[in-house]
Amino acid sequence: MRISQSWQPISLRYGDNGHLWLANTDLHALAQDKGTPLYVLDLATLMARCQAYQQCFNAYPGKVQLVYASKALSCVGVLQLMHKLGFAVDVVSGGELLTAFKAGLPGEKIVFHGNNKSRAELLDALMAGTGRIVIDSLDELTRLESLVHDTGLPAEVLLRVVPGIEAHTHEHIKTGQRDTKFGIPSEQVLEAVRRVLKQPRIRFCGLHAHVGSQIFDAEPLAQCAEVLLDLAAHIETQTGTWIDDLNIGGGLGIAYTDSDHPVALEQVAERLIISIQNKCSQLKKPLPRLMLEPGRSLVATAGLTLYSVGTLKEILGVRSIAAVDGGMADNPRPITYGAKYTVDCVNKATEDLTHKYRVVGKFCESGDILLKEAQLPKLDIGDVLVVYATGAYNYSMASNYNRVPRPAMVLVTADQVLDLVARETAEDLLRHDQHLPPDLLK
Numbered sequence: 001m002r003i004s005q006s007w008q009p010i011s012l013r014y015g016d017n018g019h020l021w022l023a024n025t026d027l028h029a030l031a032q033d034k035g036t037p038l039y040v041l042d043l044a045t046l047m048a049r050c051q052a053y054q055q056c057f058n059a060y061p062g063k064v065q066l067v068y069a070s071k072a073l074s075c076v077g078v079l080q081l082m083h084k085l086g087f088a089v090d091v092v093s094g095g096e097l098l099t100a101f102k103a104g105l106p107g108e109k110i111v112f113h114g115n116n117k118s119r120a121e122l123l124d125a126l127m128a129g130t131g132r133i134v135i136d137s138l139d140e141l142t143r144l145e146s147l148v149h150d151t152g153l154p155a156e157v158l159l160r161v162v163p164g165i166e167a168h169t170h171e172h173i174k175t176g177q178r179d180t181k182f183g184i185p186s187e188q189v190l191e192a193v194r195r196v197l198k199q200p201r202i203r204f205c206g207l208h209a210h211v212g213s214q215i216f217d218a219e220p221l222a223q224c225a226e227v228l229l230d231l232a233a234h235i236e237t238q239t240g241t242w243i244d245d246l247n248i249g250g251g252l253g254i255a256y257t258d259s260d261h262p263v264a265l266e267q268v269a270e271r272l273i274i275s276i277q278n279k280c281s282q283l284k285k286p287l288p289r290l291m292l293e294p295g296r297s298l299v300a301t302a303g304l305t306l307y308s309v310g311t312l313k314e315i316l317g318v319r320s321i322a323a324v325d326g327g328m329a330d331n332p333r334p335i336t337y338g339a340k341y342t343v344d345c346v347n348k349a350t351e352d353l354t355h356k357y358r359v360v361g362k363f364c365e366s367g368d369i370l371l372k373e374a375q376l377p378k379l380d381i382g383d384v385l386v387v388y389a390t391g392a393y394n395y396s397m398a399s400n401y402n403r404v405p406r407p408a409m410v411l412v413t414a415d416q417v418l419d420l421v422a423r424e425t426a427e428d429l430l431r432h433d434q435h436l437p438p439d440l441l442k
């Protein structure tokens, strides 16, 4: 069975013509119509993932605010959907903030993150009436204090702390350990709280931590909640202030291939809720509002990328290579993290997987390999390949390396295809280039 895998969108099916379809859209025809590479998002999967989070965390007896970490995939249409589905949105830059704003999110549904927010970004956040600004360092707090003083605008803040928890994931996406660029080091937390409490226009709302990304186990998240609650209790004994919000970040992993086995969301929710309830009753404290910031686990499996095969190369006695029209610029995860993906041939979906290929991109770098080894039907030039689970950290991390325009993105609903992002053009690539004066070139 090559469909109904957890890394595939739920609307994926075989069509009568032997192609892969997404709901009522033939993916091969879509590739012909819109061109490749093409990012495709399945609305049904996106909605199902959002609803699963909502259902699982409904069991928490206190208040819950689910926050979509928009760094995973940020564009106006996706944020409009998240807003409609009741999610708040986490942003980490002026650009992500602007996108959330354009998508119609009210300020109070925005959480502003980042380990080095500029004065200009903090000012944007204050002007937007951002619901929560997550302070990441004492220097940032100094900038905020001065801005609040100069503008008279109020701020509601969480302090990002370092829980000292090791999550078993890639070095580049771990954040919970003590040696990290994120968060206020533990020895400075009390000073930060005291400074916030001194400011009449800055409200201390609670604590935040994020232990890392692509985590397969409920344990680090539950431990993180417990560490934060212990810290909150310590803060209360020192300052008399208890927290309103407990924000334990995102990080739940997904399966990209059949060797990935992430814990089910239901189990994470159950484990977390029990830990928080137990800890609060042990501390004799009221339950805080629980905030979670999933990114990848909401959008990754809703997304897929379509590519056309342009070159087939046989290196005798070594391997067969299939080169597609995209690669590391639209999906930098394999070269950055050694990430693995799963691939199929859209227009030969029911043919036997008789051939082994290395699927490579078109960019000038030997490491531009999308899949080191893929079992596929015999390929021909013009075949369309689909790489699954590309909804998170693909478009958002895409570049113009080799001056290749970034792909378009579409949303597939039960009966329509809607444009989310237009394909970049040659003019887009040249838009910011300036010509030097002729006399310099004489």
Ligand code: LLP
Residues within 6 Å of the ligand: 069, 071, 072, 090, 113, 173, 210, 212, 213, 214, 249, 250, 251, 252, 293, 294, 295, 296, 297, 333, 337, 392, 393, 397
């Ligand atoms: N909250 C905070 C404060 C974060 O830093 C992140 C991710 C999230 C939430 C969402 O985490 P998620 O649920 O998506 O794991 N580019 C890497 C992932 C970097 C994650 C950065 N922070 C990748 O492609 O794997």
